[in-house]
Amino acid sequence: MSKRRVKRSFFQRILGSPATQEPAAANCWNYENGQLFIDLQRAPELQISGGALRLEGGSLPLRILVVNSEDGEYRAYHNRCTHIGHRRLDPVPGTNTVQCCSLNHSTFGCHGETIDGPARRSIQSFPVEKDQEKLIISIASFSGK
Numbered sequence: 001m002s003k004r005r006v007k008r009s010f011f012q013r014i015l016g017s018p019a020t021q022e023p024a025a026a027n028c029w030n031y032e033n034g035q036l037f038i039d040l041q042r043a044p045e046l047q048i049s050g051g052a053l054r055l056e057g058g059s060l061p062l063r064i065l066v067v068n069s070e071d072g073e074y075r076a077y078h079n080r081c082t083h084i085g086h087r088r089l090d091p092v093p094g095t096n097t098v099q100c101c102s103l104n105h106s107t108f109g110c111h112g113e114t115i116d117g118p119a120r121r122s123i124q125s126f127p128v129e130k131d132q133e134k135l136i137i138s139i140a141s142f143s144g145k
C-alpha cells in the first residue's frame, strides 16, 4: 500500500507551513476552564467532511488541530509533532490520519498513535463532544508532552 501524503511543496515543508489554516472567523471559538468551545455555524471549515482548523494563541494553552474526519467523527489533537522539529499537523485526505507538515512526514492514526516517520511518541488526542451546533473539546487531560 502506498503512503499518502498531504500535498505540500518542498519549500512549504522546509518552512513548516501547514495546509490547515486558522479560522476565517476568529470568534468561532473560545476557551474556558480546560474546555474549548467551537461554534460550527461560524466555522464553515469544519462543516465539510475532511475539513480542519488549527486553533492557537490567545487564552489557549496549547495548539489544537480539529478535524471533521471523513468517517464522520470530529477529532482533536495536540497540534505538535512529537519529532524534534515539533511542527504542525494536517489531516491526510482519504484517510483518518494526520501528518506532520515537515519534510519527514511523521504520520499518526486517528487516536494519535504513530504510524510512520521518525516520530517515536504518539500525539495526544482529546475527547470531542458535539452538542447541536457546538463542539466541546476537553483538553484538561493534557499531559504536557
Ligand code: FES
Pocket (backbone or CB within 6 Å): 081, 082, 083, 084, 085, 086, 087, 100, 101, 102, 104, 105, 106, 117, 118, 119
Ligand atoms: S517535526 Fe514532525 S517529522 Fe520532524
